[in-house]
Amino acid sequence: MQDKELRDQYSLQIPGLLTELKHAAQQWIDQPEQKTFEHFFTKVLDISGSAEMFGQAAIGNVAKSLQAEMSPFFKTDKHPNPSKMKRIIGINQQLLGMMHQPLGNQSSQIREVLFKAKMLDKELMHIIVLEDDLILAKDIKQKLSSTSFEISAIASDDQIQPYFKSNTSCIIANLDNLNDTQLKLMSDMEEIRSSIPLIFISENHSIQARLKAVQSGGQAFITKPLDHTQLLHAIDSLTERQLQQKYRVLIVDDQKSLSDYYASILEASDFEVLAVNNPEHELMSALTDFVPDLILLDLYMPFCNGQDLAGIIRQMDNLLSVPLVFLSAEGSSDLQLRAMSTGADAFLTKPVSPDDLSLTVQSRIKRGRAVYDLVTKDPLSGLLNRRESIRRLDEEISRSRRNNTPLSVAMLDLDHFKKINDTLGHAVGDWVIKYFARSMQLIFRECDIIGRHGGEEFIAIFPDTLPESGQMACKRLKKYITANEQDLPTAFSFSGGLALLNDDDDSKSILERADVALYKAKETGRNKVITATDSPVR
Structure with a gap:
């Protein structure tokens, strides 16, 4: 769904948000208790966490000011004194007035995340082997070809670019035969920086050689004499050959406009996304049938808070290692830490930029899959244990x-x-x-x-x-x-x-x-x- 469409949809929801906010504020004014205050506060959070994201920066800023005034009294025994209560009501009136006015849109550019892993499904993966030792190059080619790879063996780095194909998924290079200029040229290649992992092989076991490989963009380092099983394992890990399905993200947020917005960002980066807007009736089946790689969880929802849902999720054995990321407009670091004590892995504060969301989700899933593989995979065959x-x-x-x-x-x-x-x-x-x-x-x-x-x-x-x-x-x-x-x-x-x-x-x-x-x-x-x-x- 396009960004403009989502902003337009959000604009249509403004009257409903306005009515809910007005009603919640009046309830608190009439009955100034903790329960009505918390209900009022969650309505403020809904707006402060979404308005700027959908092009309504002015409304978002006022909502954040109101959130900052109310936050010290949320989930505590403290109550705002008459002066503070008057200030909260005044800012809320300002917010209600702004939401009554015609809304303008502000453009927000969604930038693409630089690194995106290739997904080739059943297509044969192509690997470039840069090795001037003809006997070793022939041996690597024979071993990898027998396990359903397409191999191009070349002797010089200036041949790499002409050998790139749409299904090129990995480069194996002999570190010992490359000088600093050649390594710099390789690491600067757009294809290597964006989507193709680089594996170095070397006779040198030293930390200096390993450091040189890392600084040149190498993601794996294998010493000679070459262990082909270790090489195959490195290729599998870096190309995620065993996990060619897209990254799967489950979004749990009671606001459909927000979940649609997050989904549009992640789907643009080739994630597979499922949104749950009614966790009371939809969450358990989604956890069982969708089997997510990561769960984005709103912290404040009407049915129950995200912390409680995180506790439920962590009770399921197959989801113990699945990363949980909280989403909330909550700015208090103390409340964020308390919320994460249930087993969450990260906390993103609304509004979330597209790049922050994509990078956080991608890095957490990659790490989560690596940990999951250590626990569930047989190291030799790469199959389930x-x-x-x-x-x-x-x-x-x-x-x-x-x-x-x-x-x-x-x-x-x-x-x-x-x-x-x-x-x-x-x-x-x-x-x-x-x-x-x-x-x-x-x-x-x-x-x-x-x-x-x-x-x-x-x-x-x-x-x-x-x-x-x-x-x-x-x-x-x-x-x-x-x-x-x-x-x-x-x-x-x-x-x-x-x-x-x-x-x-x-x-x-x-x-x-x-x-x-x-x-x-x-x-x-x-x-x-x-x-x-x-x-x-x-």
């Missing part, structure tokens, strides 16, 4: 029963994996696990949930899926791996067991049934997936 896989399975079982839709679960196991480790070494075994995980992510749907159950065993959860479709997905996976064997250090296969959720299942029982089917596949020759209670399917 066992605990998180089972938690997600419990969620999907509940959703399946609530929506009356099918749910299939597969247990997949790499065949003869111990032999691969014993004969070719653990480095090759680790690469096979990485490749298998990457293949599942490429072949299975985005809505499918994949985890490493332990060792060489994996779990795949297929929502809204019957076993026949699950079998087809596993066959596509087998076909993909077989077709790319020439790019791998060793050929391998997998076996699996597939089970459909029944009326009596919980997560433990459906996994047990899938596991029994898996062992039947192992006993009858491997390299196949068997559906529980069904005949083997090759």
Whole structure:
């Protein structure tokens, strides 16, 4: 929604805000108690936090003056004396008079945030490798190509610009072969500064080399001899390859005009946004179905305050690490600190500038996702770990029963994996696990949930899926791996067991049934997936 449209909508709401403010002030004048004062104060906050944001700076400034006069008495045992009460009433009368007048608009320019991560969905990611060691460059190219990257290996920094593509997502450069002038030219490239992370590799382990890399715009530093698993992990982390969905922000604010305004700013920066204006009836379903990366929470709302809602949110295990950011016109640092004691991560004071909002949300989500990954991801495969896989399975079982839709679960196991480790070494075994995980992510749907159950065993959860479709997905996976064997250090296969959720299942029982089917596949020759209670399917 355009900025002008939002300002126009706000102008249409002025009469309603005026009536509410006038009524709340009169209630307090007639009954000067804490309850009526707090109600009056929240109406002032609604205006001071929104007026300037929608082009009504003069009204916003007067409302802020009124807020400053009233703030010392909010949520305290103190009451304004007759002189202070008279001053509050006088400023409020001035505010009411201004809101009666015709409103003019003031232009406010929304500037774009500089750094925006690329979202390529299923498109093959392109990586530029700047390395003059031809043998190492060839090895990097082969390893990364086998995990579904498009690689361009170049020997000179002046070749970088011509190799940029729309899907270029990362640059890997040998720090040791670049002088200060070359590093400066690289760090000044608009593409690198705006959206493409830079990974340096080096034989130098010193802090001076690392400092040089950071000052040149490097976001990761890997020492030689090169560990390809570590390199792949760095690429995943910086490009968020495992999390290609947009950043998801939940806005909880009883004022629709404000939530629309925040949403327009964040959507312009490519965030996915859901607004809740009636938390009493909409919040719980939004938390369950939307699963936000960050929650923007108004501090003062009619149903209950944001601090109480933050307490409710922090009771939910899957939202413990989700950043909470309070939004309020509240200027008291003491009240801000008290509000954040419930578990909020930041406090933005209204009116919030577009850049402040976008940068705060983006940085908090990136940090929140990094922490979430440490807790929920298997470090080798990049898939969900066992605990998180089972938690997600419990969620999907509940959703399946609530929506009356099918749910299939597969247990997949790499065949003869111990032999691969014993004969070719653990480095090759680790690469096979990485490749298998990457293949599942490429072949299975985005809505499918994949985890490493332990060792060489994996779990795949297929929502809204019957076993026949699950079998087809596993066959596509087998076909993909077989077709790319020439790019791998060793050929391998997998076996699996597939089970459909029944009326009596919980997560433990459906996994047990899938596991029994898996062992039947192992006993009858491997390299196949068997559906529980069904005949083997090759």
